[in-house]
Amino acid sequence: MKGKTISEIKIGDKASISKxxxxxxxxxxxxxxxxxxxxxxxEEEAKETMFKGRIAHGMLTAGLISAVLGMQLPGPGTIYMGQELKFTAPVRFGDTITATVEVVEIENGKFLKLHTFAVNQDKQVVLDGFARVMPPK
Structure with a gap:
């Protein structure tokens, strides 16, 4: 199984997963x-926080971005070079998160810059950022 090569990818390509x-x-x-x-x-200690209850780890949500990159776009064989992230809202137990990546730049014919974001079931953005990857050869 092999992901898309740089020549098979264009700006605007998108992929998502939900969990x-x-x-x-x-x-x-x-x-x-x-x-x-x-x-x-x-739960008892979390009730005392600004979130008034337990929330998922931010990096668990970010892991969904990794899943999209590694399995869909570009897919298997992709090397994840870096990630810039902002956690913009809490993810609560039972939330359905949709993580999306979109190609925004092709760098030197070798690397991709992708807008990475995740929304909950109410379409509220919970994570936003950019990734840099090297697609498979």
């Missing part, structure tokens, strides 16, 4: 990374 974030997802992510921040795993 409903579960409590299990958050606990598995916390265990894998060691990020046991109470904002994510302790």
């Amino acid at each position: 409903t974030v579960s409590e299990t997802d958050v606990y598995l992510y916390a265990g894998i990374t060691g990020d046991l921040n109470p904002a994510h795993i302790n």
